[in-house]
Amino acid sequence: MPVTSHPHGSHARLPGGRPCQGQEKMFSPRSRWAEQLLFLGIMVLVATTFFLLFYALILEAGNLIDLPNLRIGFFNFCLWNETADSLQCYTSPELAALGVPLAGLALARVCVYAAPVLVLFVSQTLLLARCNSNQGEWQLAVWFLVVASTLLSGGLGLFLTSTWKWVSLPLLGPGCLALVLAQASLILLLMATVVFPQKGEGTGLSKLENF
Structure with missing residues (x-):
């Protein structure tokens, strides 16, 4: 049976076309630096997302419109009263009389204000997953992000x-913009x-490095 000779200087390869361990190590330092930079970028983005949510929901008090003659937010609903020549804020029974669905408003509050809590869980879970090289914890953080994104949107x-009767695009303020950017x-x-x-258990990468 003929034996095919390999020319000198060629690199040995593992079955499936993968390079051998010596060739793999040549690129490992660059790969580790790239992964560290990517992880740092992810954590910066997590912090930015939390700040945007904190600004919109706490510093702006959840107000999507905050004008001298109109203030509409998750906990404020104030319309201009021409008779009193001032803003008039409505309570829940009055909102129901105006046609605002109270159940939908309450559900919207719960969903939006749950998002920053989940983002905090995401940051902690990502750090634990990175330190422990645990793929399960990393996937848990991904699911936290899925839920947070779904709840916020x-x-x-x-x-x-x-509140579509009183809300229009030109009236939306920085609080709404912050929520859109957070999304x-x-x-x-x-x-x-x-x-x-x-890298971690279940990924197959750790096995390749230890081959």
Whole structure:
């Protein structure tokens, strides 16, 4: 049976076309630096997302519109009263009389204000997963991001749907803009954490390094 000779200087390869351990190590320092930078970028994005949510929901008190003659938010609903020549804030029974669904408003509050809590869990879970090289913990953080993104978008959409009679795009203030940017950051985080080359049990990468 003929034996095919390999020319001198060629690199030995593992079955399946993968390079051998010596060739793998040539690129490992660069790969580790790239992973560390990517992980740092993920954590910065997590902090940015939490700050945006904190600004919109705490510093802006959840107000999506905050004008001298109109204030509408998750806990404030004030319309201009021409008779009194001032803002008049409505309570829950009065909101129901105006046609605002109270159940939808309450659900929107719960969904939106749960998002920053989940983002805090995401940051802690990602750090634990990275320190322990645990793929299960990393996947848990991904699911936290999925839930946070779903709750934020669903809550914001439900609130705007419930108050559409008084809300228009030119009136929306910085609080609404911060929530929209937070939603975009959550989507970016979800994409980054899914493609991140996390090493640990169940990934198969640790086995390749120890081959």
